[in-house]
Structure formats: C-alpha cells, structure tokens
Amino acid sequence: MGGETRAQKGPRSDYPLQAPRPVGQMITNIYRDRINQLTAGGQYDRHNLNALMNEAVVSGEPHVQLSVWHAPGQTRPSFKEATSHEFNRTNVGEWFGPSWTTHWFKVVLNVPSDLRDKRLLELHWDANNEGLIWNEHGHPLQGLTGGNERVEWILPDSFRDGEEHVIYIEMACNGMFGNAPGGDSIQPPDPNRYFRLDRAEIVAVDPDARQLHIDYWIIGDAAREFPQDSWEQHKALKTCNEILEAFDVNKRESLKVCRKIAESYLGSHINSSKVYDSGKEPVVFGIGHCHIDSCWLWPFAETKRKVARSWSNQCDLMDRYPELHFACSQAQQYKWLKELYPSVFHRVKKKVAEGRFHPIGGSWVEHDTNMPSGESLVRQFLYGQRFYESNFGSRCQTFWLPDTFGYSSQLPQLCRLAGMSRFLTQKLSWNNINRFPHTTFNWVALDGTQVICHMPPSETYTAEAHFGDVKRSMSQHKSLDQDATSLLVFGKGDGGGGPTWQHLEKLRRCRGVSDTVGMLPRVHLGNSVDDFFDKLERKADSFVTWYGELYFELHRGTYTTQSNNKRNNRKSEIVLRDLELLATVASIRDASYKYPKKEFDTMWEMVLLCQFHDCLPGSSIEMAVHESMEMYAQVFKIAESIFKDVSVVLGVSRVQTTTVVDGIALNTLPWHRKEVIDIDENEAAVACGNGLLLKLRTLKTSQDDGLVSAKQASKGVFVLENSQLRVRVEGGVITSLYDRQAEREIIPKGQKANQYVLFDDKPLYWQAWDVEVYHLDTRKPLHSGETKIHEIKRHRVSLITHTKISDKSSINTIITLGAAVEGQQSYVEVASTVEWHETMKFLKVEFPVDIRNTEANYETQFGIVRRPTHYNTSWDMAKFEVCSHRFADLSEHGYGVSILNDSKYGFATAGNVMRLSLLRSPKAPDAHADMGTHHIRWGILPHQGALSHVTVRKAFEFNNPLKFLSATARSSSTTSLLELARPPVYLTEDSSPALILDTVKRGEDDEDVSRGELPAKEGRSVILRIYDSLGGRARGTVATSWDVSRVCKVNLLEDELEEVVFTEGKFAVDLRAFEVATFKLQLA
C-alpha cells in the first residue's frame, strides 16, 4: 500500500462531536391523526386552512338581489313561460316547496368595487336541492346541486364592470336522490318537503388555499392509505407535518410556501393538464361519467332536467380542464336534450365533434336485460345506434350498462350484430354470495359469440376520484395475469351532474404522486373508453372466458315487483310484433297503405324507455310507475288505430259476428295452427291453417262431443278428462295429472300441484329489489275453499276455486281443460284473479312433478338457459330465484313438464318442485306497489320427449291466442281470402321446427318508410329475423310469395353482410345453435 496521492474520502469534517439535543422519532399514529387539523371543521376551523379559503364574501342587497316566481302545482314551465311572470322579492333563509314544485329566481348581481380585481369570483348558491342557472337570454349555463355537492358558478369577467347583471336560477324541489324523508333514500317520497335557501353570495376565492386543500387531501390519503412498511407512506406523513408547520393562518403568503412543500410529493406539474404529459406508461384510465337514472326516486319528467343540468356542467368543465373526457349513455336522454334544450344539445354536439364528449352504449336507455324480449333487445340497439349515427355521425362500439341487474346470455351475440365488440358493467361487484372472479375477460353468448367485458376494479361507476379509487383500480384487479389496465369511471351520478373540478384536481395529484413518488397506480386522463378497449382488443385472445349469463346475485325480486309493468311490457312486445307483421303485409299488398313508421317509432321508444333498469324491474317510486302506465296506455291506443287501418287492407274487422260463416281467425304466428276458439258464449269453432287468416269450421256435435268432461268424483273432488289428460282436483289443488297417451302420472304421490304458497319477504335492505334466500324458510301453503264446476262446454270444462290469503287478500282460480286437438299437445290452463293487499309477502304457485334432472330449462331471449335445480355449491344456491320468459321446463330423458305463463318472469326449480313467482308486496320505494287486482294465466304442459319445439310453440301460442274477427266483404271474395290463407313468407314444412321466424318488418330506410334520420334507400324491403330456439344446428327454407329480387343476410342495424342465393321464391337458412339471423328481402 502506500504511494497514494488521492485524497481519501473521510468523515464529514463538520459533523459535531457531541449530540446537541435529543431528536425523537415521529410517533406514527399521533402524527397521522394530526393531519386532519389543517382542514377539519370544529375547534380549529377558524385557525386552519378553512379560514383562508375565501378572500371576501358578500351577500344580500345591493350586491345580490333575489326575486322569485313560483310555478303552479308540479308544473315544470319553460324559461320563456317562467320569465314572463312577475317576480317577487325574496331572501336567503326563505323556505321553498313542497316536494316536486319549481321556483324560478331572478338573481341580480353587482360585484362590489373592492372585489373587482380578485383572482377568482364565484356565485355560491345552496338550497339543498337541484337547480339550473340560465343567462338572461334563456340559455342554460350550468347545473347546481345543493348540500355542498356542486354550489359554485364562476362569474364571467364581464360581471366585473360595476354594473348589474341578471341570471335566472330554476330551482327543483328535490334532492339529488328525490324526496325521501329522513336518511333512508329508498323510502317513499315525502310529499311535503321544503328547502331552505342557505346561501346566495358572491365569493372571492383564494385559489392558493383551494389548491393547497386538494394537495393536502391527496398527500394525507397517501399517509393514511399507503402501507406503513413503505417509505412512500412515511414520506407522505412527513410532508403533511411539514405543511402543517409552515402554515400560518395570519399570513396568506404561507399558502405558497405550503404548496411548494407539497410539490416534493406531488411534483411540479400538477397545476395543469400537463401533468399527464410525462410519457410514463399509465395503467388506470379515468373517464368522466354521470350515471343518470331515466327514472328512479324521481319521475321521468325530472330526469329531462337532470340531463340538461348535468351535461351543461360538463361542457363548462371541459373548457377549463382539457384532460376531461366524458362518456354518457342513453340515446333517449340525448333526444330529450335535443327537443327541450336545443342550445345545450348544440354545445354537447360541438364537444362530441371535438372528441371530448362521448356518446356511449349504443342502446336507447340503460335497460334491464333480464325481462325484455329478444326483439326488444334488438330494438334497444337499433334505436340507440340509429340515433347516435344520425345525430353525431357515428355509432357506438361499447355497450355500457354499469348499473343493470344482471346480463342475459345472448347479449354478446346481439352486441356484435349491432356493431359493438365491447361491454362495460360493474354491478356484479354487488353480488352478496359469490365474488365474480374476473375484471377483464371474453364474455361468450349461447351461440359462441364473444365480446370483451371489463368491470372497473374500483367497483363503482360514480367514483369520487379519491386516492383510494385509484389505488383499488390495481389492488382489486382480478385479471392481472392477462392485463393490468383498468377504467376508472368517475363523476357524481343522477342529480350530482358528473365530474366536479375537485375530481379533476384530485386526479392530477394522483398522477403527480405516481410520477414523483410512485407506488400509486399511474392514472391517465385524456383518452376515450374506445381508446381503452382498443388496447385490450389487441390482446383479447389471451383473456379468460365466461360462458353464458352474468347472473346477478342480488335484486332477484325485480323479476316480480310491479307486475302491471311486466304485463304491459309483454303485451306491448306482442302487439308490436303482430302489427309490424300485418302492416308489412298490408303495405306490400296495397301501395296506398302507408307503413306507419312514425307510430311504430313512438310505440317502440315508449316501450324501450319503460325497460329502463329502474322501471321494468319495479324499483322506482309510484310517480314513475304512473308515468309508465300512461305510456303503455298510449302504446295500446296507437296499436288500436294501426290495427284499424291494417284491417281495412286485410279485409277483416273487429265488428262482432256470431256466425262461423262470417268469421275468420287472425293468426300472426309462423306455423300451422289448429285450435278451438270461442265464437260466443254458446258456440266454438276449429281454426286450422298456417296463413294470416284461418278459416273456421263449426265444432261438430257428432264428432266432437264428449271430447272433454268434468265430473265430481266425491265431495270436493273433481276429475277433468280429455283424450290426452286426466286431471284430479282435490281441495282446489291438482293431486293427479295423468298423461293417458304416455300412461304416466306427473304429480308425485301425495303431492299437490297448482298449490299457492306464501312467503315472508323482508330482504336485508332493498325492498322492491331483493328477495333474500331465507324467505324460502318461511313457506306457508294456502288452503283453498270450496271448488265448483265453472263451465261445462263441448270444447272446454273448468272448475273454480276461491282461496283466502288473508282478511284482505284472496284468489279466484279457474282450472280449465280444453278438448284435445289431434296432433296438438293438450295442457291444463289456469287463470287466476288475485285481490292483493299484503305487506312484505311473496305469493308463488308450486308444481311438484315426477321428473328428475339436476338442471332445468328457462326460456330467455332467442334461446334457452339451463340452471341448476340443486344447491350443491354457493354458485348453484345463489340462483334460488331466476328469470324466465314464456316458459320454464323440467325434463328428464323421454319426458318433461313445461310451465307456461302470460306475464311473469320470476321462477325457481328446487329438486322436482317448479315454482312460478306471482306477486310481491314491498313498501319501498313505492308504498303501494302491486296492491289491487291482478289477472294471471299459466299453463301446465306435460310432453313426451325432451324439451322441444312443442313447448316453444305452445308458449308462443299461449301468449298470442288466435283472434276471432269478422271477414268484411272484401276478403270474402275468394281470391283475397285464399291469398291470405297462405302466409306471404314462411319456413317450409321440411324446415327444422327449432327455427322461429320471429320478426317481420319493413326496412328502416326504405324510401316509402324512412323518416329521414338516415339516407333513404331505393325500393322496398322486408326484414326477417329468424333464430334457432333449441340450441342445435338448424336448417330450413324460407319461401315467399312476394316479388323478391334479391336476399341478403344483414345485421341488426340492417347493414348488408352477405348475399343469399334466392331462386324460385326460396332461400336456404342454416343456423348454428342459438344463432340469431336477420335477412333482408329486397322487393322487385
């Protein structure tokens, strides 16, 4: 060693030899709890940051002059109407109400001279309810939400001129979530709620104080939420304490010093959108959103205003925050805005064109997906996408249903056919039994079609953009093996108006933390939802798969609550299907008949709106239920007038005839039918054929007499019998159902079918929504009173039984057996009239059957879904109540039983007991839900063999009985009758019976049909929708008597996909299992 000349690195020369003073470690919990002191209310309120938030506040005259006009009753007058009235002086501290009333304020602002040069001037208005600011020319500027949710409006610089300036505020007397009394927002609204105007003041805000508040909030969260064994947590804690020490309530300049300290944790770019330009790879993509329920704890009428309030906020906020991208769904809400607030719609349209405001979802509303029919789901997309395309120039790529109560199994197929390959939801995070295992995955339909599904791991669609939301976007991500990115959907929903400036400021700081300190997942703003999915799509091959429905393990009561809505939905779907078919035929038959497109659009838009996820499921307040009843009444009224016009062309009328000779049966189902129908009280006829109009023959006494009988075997015991079935009714219930052809008893010995059962129905919280698993433990069979023979006719016999439920409620049940028709499976029909006045009870009807299978079948949209009949695992048990359409079926090898219904959706099969859900009686949010009289029909259809087209067709027929009409002079002429006796378009006899020709309609853009939303297309066309109903490859031939020039396979939006060979009036169809196919027939 030696010879070294380099200076040796030694100890610091200035390091003191002796310790000058004791230095202690920060005691974590105490220093952490201290953090609150800078911003909390209470004893330090006037000594901490809160004291410096504003430089000055002025209220009252002459600076803020208030006058008011009260709109009469519950009216919601326009700006023009409201401002034409005289306004009367009013003041802060006054009360306004009652619930649902509207009050217009004229606000005259005069900025005092000493405030003119302040950095930021705002109007702060808080009346604890919702409001909309208008300028004096009648343009909405920005929404307000009371209760400190969104109370600021920035004064324009032009207001600093010392003059008086006028704005108007439209006050709505409801809170963000309606008008529930007390703290429980789902209780029925209090009709007498009043709101106090707490604040109306001009405020000079200190921007440094405001920004420091957010800095400190985020660093404080890091100190509270980062793990204690991380240096990042300790640094946050230290930074907060340094800020606390630097803060001096008597020196505004100290705010800047504090902010400088905050920079050491947040970085120096957090004061603008530049913070997002660091170029580092983000994993969390924030998108602004405002989930506006089209109705819920408020009526539809109020939603129209919520939309204007919320979206005007967002347009305003975008001007100040260039990183803000905002996505909003529901074409219906855009349409309301367009019609009622054209200037806001214009602003939105501009932002859409700039690529900042993103119409999303592709559907008319955020609808329920359990109960609407297949065709309704199609129309949600058709009406939604057409609105977006015609108003904004493009369609949506992402189906968006964050809040809907479960997702039916054919949605991926329908999405792809409507131009969407992506799907977003998050509701399954509410499951209260099993945790859904994926965040990002491929969701696969019954037919094998897939979409990319993403469920934001922050588990909310109304995130407050907290530090914790960003953190959870990684910590709760369940698909990290495949992809770590996620969406963060932030913004206040409903009355809250979407993202606030606080949300945007917080996210800037979260990004700052990631880039400066790390540990927090890196969030990014400035992308669209489509940008996010574009990245996912590139690696979608590696994603895990989920086959079949996304069953929601909560809200199972929504299949049954508000049964009139369900019934009206079913009836509307049927009437629309029938009328579109008839009007199509009529418009081709008679060129002078105009296809009533406008009327169909009106009807569909109302039906689709009522399928909104708090309307059809029955989870809205009574006011909204009444609005939906009015809409359905309109639908049926329009239907009646369309039918009248169509009848003239088809040569039929509803005018009553009493003779078979003048009569005809209208058939709108696409297969051969042979049924007995009533002509009047005393006469029946047999209708037979496969056309639209079926000829009738009298039910001949000699041949048909004795085909069905009813006998009293002993006291209270009756036997109904036809050539196929023998039914024994004892004590009002069916104790035996014997299939004479199969020589098989269907009811297990000693058990009772068509047995009513009553359950206690008190879910954990969400009354209208939930029926909870423990209700099954409270089953009580109802005992029936006396049974009597109701009618004995040649073609039909029936029994009537009265069943008492309670002192207030009862059921009249008619059990009917008709004459068996050769070649048709006979079934037992039950019609019940229920007087229902219960509280928190659930009425069901049970059918124990001698069938064994671990899975039952339920009709769903365009297919069948199989679900367990046992409780092996918690996943099986979670399905203790499920959704079913026109039938549920339990079959074993060689034999089965189907339960048909005309208006119900709730069902359960436990072991061998099939159970149809009839009525519930929740008291919130509608105190009178389902009270009154209900008419419900169901059928018990035993069948040989497995579930087949026999059940599928019978369920259709059960819902769509032949209609007895009189033939008018025109159709009595042999030519037209013969013509209509043959269907103009049909599947030939040799086609697979699994194929269903469901929809027949005219092309949306045909030149004689188009309403001009999108360019009209030359010529006339007919759209056919055909699906495989049973789940196997299905082939067939479509034949038509129309003069067709070419046939194309199209998607749901009627875009041409491929040419189909069409010769001699026929073309072949070849569908994979559960495929939904649409064809366009171009007429010559």
Ligand SMILES: [Zn+2]
């Ligand atoms: Zn919702």
